[in-house]
Amino acid sequence: MEELNDDCVCHILEFLPLTEQIKMARLAPRFQDLLQLMVWRKPRYRKVSVSDSMLEPLSKEDYLYFFELTSSAMEELYIWNVHKKAFDSYLGRHLMRPELSFYLRRDFTNLKELCIADDSMNNSMINTISKNCPQLRSLSVSSAYITGKYIVNLVHLETLVARECSVELDLLAELLERLSLKHLDLTANRHPVEETLLKGGGSQRLERLGLSDAEDYGFPLADRLPQLTTLVVSYTKISPQEQVNMLETTRQRANGSGGRFPKRIQSILCNVVDVEVALEQIAGLEKRHPRDAPKFNELLKIMYFLEKPLDGDKKLT
Known part of the structure; x- marks a missing residue:
């Protein structure tokens, strides 16, 4: 050799x-x-997930060694449930993988996309990411400890997915003003964000938006955000009658829009927990008890879109 x-x-x-x-x-x-x-x-090593099969055979020592040598060249990194793999609190012993702080300390000079699904994430960790990932374009996190602090330091950020976080409204307004965000997902945020989105000038740049419990299926947002093409609204506490009312309001808004919404909004998606039961109740079908533990992210059951029939008139389907 x-x-x-x-x-x-x-x-x-x-x-x-x-x-x-x-x-x-x-x-x-x-x-x-x-x-x-x-x-x-090579491309296969620039996009890395900690659950990737190629990493499974590695000992912890080799795993650390690999990340230490390759992190500066990585462009996409996906980190899932690190705590469960790194430490067993019941038995009080370390397992086969490092703790979350190990990844955050790496030099990610070229990292463009980072996804961390770990509920132990906090503002201090976001601050570390802002220092070690200077080229980051997309950040996805999910933790109640994240309030939006330090995210503004990610100056190149275009996509922020912060589901089930606690982004504060004043920090959200600052993010919208100072960052060039095109995709924002604040589904299940602890604070209601719709009013801040409607007031913020930076919201005008948004092309994709996700949030919870918006009024009238989000049509006020569709009306006020001129670049928006995709809107996803999730509902966790909604009665069948409220669904009926929103359906009717949505039809009225769409029919009265003169075709403006259909041309710009590619889709308005509505997620409803245990939606099958709700729809059965609306339709007057046999009622069933809601399932004990409906999965929140199963959903995408209702989609509204407008199509052009043969006679040339728009209609809601």
């Missing part, structure tokens, strides 16, 4: 599974450099 040129060595290394590549990297500085600078910068 020492007698082969770099191209030949890299070609050989690419055929090895990740566990063997790491063994080669530990064997000699030359192999480490070639893996780090050439092989591990």
Whole structure:
């Protein structure tokens, strides 16, 4: 191997599974450099999920080693439920994977998209991300401890998905004003955000929006946000009669829009927890008791869109 040129060595290394590549990297500085600078910068290593099958065979030591060498070249990173894999509080022992802080301390110079599904996330961790991910374009988090603080420091951010967070209204207004957000999802936010979105000048740039419990299926937002093409509204506490009322209001708004909404809004989606039961009640069908634990993100059961029939007139379907 020492007698082969770099191209030949890299070609050989690419055929090895990740566990063997790491063994080669530990064997000699030359192999480490070639893996780090050439092989591990291939597309398959620039987009990484901690649940990726290629990482499963790694020992914790090799896992840490791989991230330490490759983090600066990563462009997309998805981190799921780290606490369950890193530490067993009942038994009081560490498991096979590092804690969340390990990832946040890495140098993610080229990272464009970061998704962290871990309810232990907090504002301090967001501050660390803003320092270590200077090129971040998309951030997805879900934690009640996130209030929106420090997110404004992610100056290149275009997509913010912050479901089930506690984004405060004054911080939301600052985000909308200072960041060029195009996609914002605040579904199940602790504070009602609709009024802030309607007042904020930065909301005018939004192309996709997700939130909970908006009035009239979100048509006031569709009316006021000129760049909006997709709107998703989720409802967790809504009676069948309230659904009927909103359906009628939506029909009236759509029919009276003169075709303006249909041309701009590609879809208005409504999510309702345990919607099958609600629809059965609306339709007067046999009633069933709601399921004990409906899954909130199952939903996408109701979609409104306008289509052009043969006679040329718009109609709501």
